[in-house]
Amino acid sequence: MAKVKIFDTTLRDGEQSPGFTMSIAEKLQMAMQLDDLGVDIIEAGFPVASDDDFSSVRQISKKVRRPTIAALARANPKDVERAGESIQSANKPRIHTFIATSNIHLEKKLEIGREECLDRITQAVQLARTFVDDVEFSAEDATRTDIEFLCEAVRTALNAGANTINIPDTVGYTLPEEFSSLITTLFKEVHGLDEAVVSVHCHDDMGLAVANSLAAIDSGARQVECTINGIGERAGNASLEEIVMALKVRKDLTEHHTDINTESIYKTSQLLSHITKIHPQPNKAIVGKNAFAHEAGIHQHGMLKDKMTYEIMTPELVGAPETRLVLGKHSGRHGLNNRYQELGYELTQEKLDRAYKFFTMLADQKKEVLDEDLLVILRHGAIQEPGKFYKLLDLNVTCGNELSTAEVKISYNSIVKEGKAKGHGPISLTFSAIDKAVGKELIIKEFEIVAATPGRDAVGVVNIKALINENTFAGTAASTDIVNAAARAYLDALNKSEQSVS
Numbered sequence: 444m445a446k447v448k449i450f451d452t453t454l455r456d457g458e459q460s461p462g463f464t465m466s467i468a469e470k471l472q473m474a475m476q477l478d479d480l481g482v483d484i485i486e487a488g489f490p491v492a493s494d495d496d497f498s499s500v501r502q503i504s505k506k507v508r509r510p511t512i513a514a515l516a517r518a519n520p521k522d523v524e525r526a527g528e529s530i531q532s533a534n535k536p537r538i539h540t541f542i543a544t545s546n547i548h549l550e551k552k553l554e555i556g557r558e559e560c561l562d563r564i565t566q567a568v569q570l571a572r573t574f575v576d577d578v579e580f581s582a583e584d585a586t587r588t589d590i591e592f593l594c595e596a597v598r599t600a601l602n603a604g605a606n607t608i609n610i611p612d613t614v615g616y617t618l619p620e621e622f623s624s625l626i627t628t629l630f631k632e633v634h635g636l637d638e639a640v641v642s643v644h645c646h647d648d649m650g651l652a653v654a655n656s657l658a659a660i661d662s663g664a665r666q667v668e669c670t671i672n673g674i675g676e677r678a679g680n681a682s683l684e685e686i687v688m689a690l691k692v693r694k695d696l697t698e699h700h701t702d703i704n705t706e707s708i709y710k711t712s713q714l715l716s717h718i719t720k721i722h723p724q725p726n727k728a729i730v731g732k733n734a735f736a737h738e739a740g741i742h743q744h745g746m747l748k749d750k751m752t753y754e755i756m757t758p759e760l761v762g763a764p765e766t767r768l769v770l771g772k773h774s775g776r777h778g779l780n781n782r783y784q785e786l787g788y789e790l791t792q793e794k795l796d797r798a799y800k801f802f803t804m805l806a807d808q809k810k811e812v813l814d815e816d817l818l819v820i821l822r823h824g825a826i827q828e829p830g831k832f833y834k835l836l837d838l839n840v841t842c843g844n845e846l847s848t849a850e851v852k853i854s855y856n857s858i859v860k861e862g863k864a865k866g867h868g869p870i871s872l873t874f875s876a877i878d879k880a881v882g883k884e885l886i887i888k889e890f891e892i893v894a895a896t897p898g899r900d901a902v903g904v905v906n907i908k909a910l911i912n913e914n915t916f917a918g919t920a921a922s923t924d925i926v927n928a929a930a931r932a933y934l935d936a937l938n939k940s941e942q943s944v945s
């Protein structure tokens with residue numbers, strides 16, 4: 444099984460993208476985490492870019508001893524010297540020098556011809572070799588470079604002493620099959636390339652960075668350049684976690700492996716998000732919030748029987764928190780019952796049916812039904828007996844700056860009664876409308892509304908104590924609509940008073 448080296452460029456290509464700037468201390472913290480993750484090479488920065496970049500590469504070189512520390516340099520003496528200086532104290536230093544090779548970059552950006560480009564490659568690589576033994580050369584925009592000239596550039600870099608040849612898909616332009624055959628052609632056309640390490644560096648402009656990297660590995664690339672969470676210029680770089688896990692999960696199909704401690708992937712991703720305050724999108728493979736969450740009833744049912752039904756890797760394998768069975772409007776009775784069991788409740792079929800009815804109503808109003816919601820359902824929806832005498836059939840309330848109105852429809856022993864009230868305050872009017880419907884007036888002694896669950900779509904619990912025929916009765920009900928909860932709490936107190944005389 445051939446090893447594929449992981450060259451992490453989170454601190455260079457990742458950090459140079461908008462919003463991802465890190466301080467020196469943060470870069471050092473991140474580099475130590477990348478060491479723990481087991482990456483082979485850390486590209487620590489672009490030392491000529493700024494004094495801060497230089498200092499961070501220098502500090503990382505001093506403190507992070509196991510992996511190779513690479514410093515980026517354009518193919519000119521000033522850049523290469525600055526890079527060489529920055530990694531002087533590294534245990535395993537590397538200079539990574541690059542120049543564009545495509546016609547458009549040569550003509551429009553660098554304004555030089557091919558001969559000049561080849562000369563610069565020779566000089567930069569030779570100068571880099573005077574600082575370090577480990578020199579990587581990149582042909583920027585390789586995938587849009589004329590193939591003969593690309594072969595020439597690679598030959599030149601090898602002859603000058605480069606030991607790693609990187610083929611970047613700088614603008615995320617290539618397709619997997621095309622990239623795979625480009626790598627095959629290079630091996631065929633460039634004598635001695637098989638003695639160097641061929642690397643690839645893919646950008647994600649068409650969402651193909653990982654697919655292209657895997658295709659190149661199949662054709663003989665033995666180093667991939669990638670970033671945590673796939674951060675990087677524009678649409679980002681190939682995501683480290685996706686490449687590593689694809690090789691691991693599909694080891695039946697690929698004979699390549701990496702030395703990444705996959706259990707540290709999630710922690711590393713979280714550290715990067717914490718430092719940059721930018722989180723990967725929820726559906727991001729491997730490290731997104733939903734990567735191991737299941738909501739659909741059919742999926743939850745399968746997962747409860749055997750996790751492999753819907754999971755191709757365990758969250759533990761990447762150090763992520765355990766699988767979340769998210770309860771929402773697509774969940775079924777199985778998922779609900781399982782969560783109640785985890786919370787320590789064994790529900791009878793009847794109670795589960797009642798809880799499920801309340802749960803589906805709640806799930807229509809809330810994105811995600813939380814454990815706190817389930818406990819409220821138990822107290823107010825499933826365990827509490829439904830009122831025997833008074834039931835709320837309909838409630839319509841309008842309120843705002845003008846006078847408010849409340850209209851209720853109630854059944855009392857199957858007889859429908861209606862009441863209306865106009866005035867101020869939606870809850871007070873609802874109580875008045877109920878009074879009119881039932882022909883009684885309750886005196887409220889105590890009234891409270893408690894948010895039983897977090898968030899703006901919290902379930903509110905209404906508790907009241909009402910004086911009815913000189914006795915006090917407590918009433919309680921819960922809903923995401925507190926006016927509705929208040930009406931039902933009021934009827935709950937009324938039901939209790941009827942129960943006491945029956």
Ligand code: KIV
Pocket residue numbers: 456541581582583584609611612613614644646
């Ligand atoms: O995308 C690119 O071409 C680069 C090079 C410097 C390797 O980042």
Ligand code: ZN
Pocket residue numbers: 456611613644646676
């Ligand atoms: Zn790049």
